[in-house]
Amino acid sequence: MRDTKTRKADVLAALERQKDLWIATADREGHAHLIAVSAWWDGSSVVMATAGGSRTARNLSDNPGARLALGAPDDVTVIDARVSDRREVADAPDLADGFNKALGWDPREAGEGWVFFRLNPVRIQAYKGYDELEGRDVMRNSGWLA
Secondary structure, three states, rough: OOOOOHHHHHHHHHHHOOOEEEEEEEEOOEEEEEEEEEEEEOOOOEEEEEOOOOHHHHHHHOEEEEEEEEOOOOOEEEEEEEEEEEEEEEHHHHHHHHHHHHHHOHHHHOOOOEEEEEEEEEEEEEOOOHHHOOOOOEEEEEEEEE
């Protein structure tokens, strides 16, 4: 079983190399919505781009909490996050440039109406199968545990 320090290192490595992840959001009534999105780990936050009129964008605007997941069922990272920033892609050249560099895709070229959401992790869990369920938290209350 990995210790917390090793799990944190593994999470950071996965976030650096991962270009797509799952995001679950909910509307005001609590109806869940799950989709895959392209995302960029900027070193402290997950930055994602989506169409401004999408269900995901509406949900994040109404309810700033989200759950992200990356990896495989036998080596998963689950992130509970909160929106800290929402910006129109056209008005965020710094985010667009970083996003394009990290993912090789520039949302400015996708057409009008796209937005960036910056999601700050609140809780991060990492585990490889049932043997690692105990001690799976590597971040709580936005603070790393190692």
